[in-house]
Amino acid sequence: MKIRFFKVTITIISLLLLFSCGKEKSIQAYKIGLLSKKLVNFTIKVPNSWIELNDNSWELPKPNFWEISLAMSSTKNINWFSNNLLILKDKLDSRVTSIDFSRFSNIWIKEDYVAYKELSQREITFIDEDKSVLYTFEARYNKNTPRLKFLQTAHICKSNSYLLTIALSSLINDTSKYEYILESFKCNNEIKK
DSSP, X not given: OHHHHHHHHHHHHHHHHHHHHHHHHHHHHHHHTEEEEEOSSEEEEEETTOEEOOTTOTTXXXXXXXXXXXXXXXXXXXXXXXXXXXXXXXXXXXXXXXXXXXXXXXXXXXXXXXXXXXXXXXXXXXXXXXXXXXEEEEEESSTTSOOEEEEEEEEEETTEEEEEEEEEETTOOOOHHHHHHHHTOEEOSSOBO
């Protein structure tokens, strides 16, 4: 009986170690598939298979108060949807931290989406050591679109605010590699707050 219990315990521990190592290896492999996208004001790592969308693209939203700094999309479709990244920029009228701006943005966003449901929120640290809040939520763009999963945060670079959003198929459960993309954002040629 003791030998059997010992074997079961060893098997469970081995499986847990294999699972945790497998997940870490998949994130490490994913990092290899990223390239640095450097713009004038910021740099972010993006999947090398994703394509940049231009301002004339019909897929891009037309924000009222924001300027689109970067829009990228996966070339793979999951249920007729391509995972994507959208970075919006706006000038700041007052001094605010990335954490506070992320919290304010999340309040506004709740009113812009249909069927908003927050899944989680946590503090993140960007590669340039600025801190913010990362919100993961499910919502629809409107009542005719499918439910999607969103990861959203904000970063302040000097007098500019950047709202970073990754939209994913709701079928994706492990968002860690997409969180890594957002955490790779850093300010260029600007003094951080």
